[in-house]
Amino acid sequence: MTAAHPLARLETLALIGIGGFAGSNLRYFSLGLLSDLQAVLLVNVLGCFVLGFLVYEAEYTDYIGRESRIVFTTGFLSSLTTYSTFAVQTATAAEPLVLVAVVAGNYGLGFVSVLGSRTLARRLRDRTSTVGGETA
Numbered sequence: 001m002t003a004a005h006p007l008a009r010l011e012t013l014a015l016i017g018i019g020g021f022a023g024s025n026l027r028y029f030s031l032g033l034l035s036d037l038q039a040v041l042l043v044n045v046l047g048c049f050v051l052g053f054l055v056y057e058a059e060y061t062d063y064i065g066r067e068s069r070i071v072f073t074t075g076f077l078s079s080l081t082t083y084s085t086f087a088v089q090t091a092t093a094a095e096p097l098v099l100v101a102v103v104a105g106n107y108g109l110g111f112v113s114v115l116g117s118r119t120l121a122r123r124l125r126d127r128t129s130t131v132g133g134e135t136a
Contacts, residue, residue, distance in 0.1 A: 012067060012070065012071070015067070015071045015075065016070065016071055016074050016075035017075065018071075018075065019071045019072060019074070019075020019076035019079070020075045020076065020078070020079040021079070022075075022076055022079075023075065023076040023077060023078070023079030023080035023081075024079040024080070026043070026080055027039070027043050027079065027080050027081075027082065030042055030043055036085075036089070037089060037098075037102060040082055040085050040086055040089060040106075041102075041105050041106060041109065043080050043081055043082060044081050044082065044083075044086060044106050044110055045106075045109045045110055045113050046080070046081075046113075047077045047080050047081035048081075048109075048110035048111070048113040048114050048117075049113035049114070049116060049117045050072065050076075050077055050117070051073060051077055051114075051117075052113065052114035052115075052116075052117035052118055052121075053117035053118075053120055053121055054069050054072055054073060056117060056118045056121035056122070057121045057124065059121075060121050060122060060124070060125035061121070061124055061125050061128060063124075063128075086102070086106050089102050090102050090103055
């Protein structure tokens with residue numbers, strides 16, 4: 001196993017930082033447009049969809065390079081999504097109905113969005129695996 005050149009590692013770290021900057025700003029702007037509960041649900045479900053797509057895209061087609069996936073997952077998505085705020089919202093929910101809605105919304109819609117992104121990645125694979133009506 002060869003070690004990456006220090007500048008390559010620095011470039012990756014810088015790109016992760018840029019992705020993190022973009023993700024955290026998108027979350028911040030969503031908090032300005034929606035209620036706290038809605039914004040956290042939106043960013044978590046969106047994050048589940050994008051992460052699911054990146055995972056299944058890597059399995060099915062692998063068009064997006066490893067470094068790009070790292071930038072999106074470690075940088076952008078980990079700054080966009082927020083498990084800690086979801087946990088605090090759950091723990092501080094004053095009404096049982098709100099508690100159930102927060103948990104069911106984040107987990108249920110998150111799971112459904114991963115399944116949707118898997119379907120999208122499969123369609124991408126199927127579309128690219130046929131050339132002129134023949135399977136590649």
